[in-house]
Amino acid sequence: MNSHYNTKQRKILIDCFENMDKKHFRASDVLEYLEKENSNIGKSTVYRQLENMVSEGILNKYIIDINTPACFEYEGKSRHEDMLFHLKCEKCGKLIHLHCHEIDDFQKHLYTNHHFKLNPKRTVFYGICEECEKKNK
Template sequence: MVVRRAYNTRQRQAVAAFLAAHADRYLSVDDVFGLMRTEGSSVGRTTAYRTLESLSREGEVAKAFVPGGGEARYRLIDPARRDEGQLVCLDCGKVLSLDCEMLVEFTRHVQADHGFSIDPTRTVLYGLCQECMASREAGSDDR
């Protein structure tokens, strides 16, 4: 499959710059559109969606689905960390890099033993970050 690069329009640059400024979280189309509007951008929702999808197809943006929510979320891929997966907090949405030798070993195992190549830029594990776990534990102590 040949991936065509889209035109580098002003709107595309604005969406990419916005994602770069918010690289610590996965954001929905509505998050991107709403926050960009709040910051004074004139990029429309449809343009934001099409740009996010285009960047995802081109491998510039990671696309993930939050369990139970169904809505796609997007995050700019750091070119220096293309071989890492991500940990995503289900409570606050924070993203942590999964730079772990075990993931590399697992990826090799799956390729060698199962004939399947894992794309680490799209490897997402969902759970709770330390802060959210602590918050939940503190909340359960109040009962």
């Protein structure tokens, strides 16, 4: 595990995560944001720092499928301790947090009857979001 250094570049990246208007973002979103802010952090440094911050638990990384770039989520000062699943829209690609205690029964069923424990931070349900569904009607 990489040691934690409070470098200028790291601070710029943390500021970027805190100021972006997206809950989930890709490396390309970070690079675009940094370009608008006239930051001189290189592409390889951004990718390396993202992976370091995932290892340190500062960022969550979601790999949805092989055709979609990895998606990151900044944990910030408060880390998710509760059950957190995700919904992925197959039309627009939006990734949505799902905080729903109804799913607890499903998790219990999987564990009790199938001896399988879900990892909520790594579980993604696929479907169509409300906005895309409205567009189809």
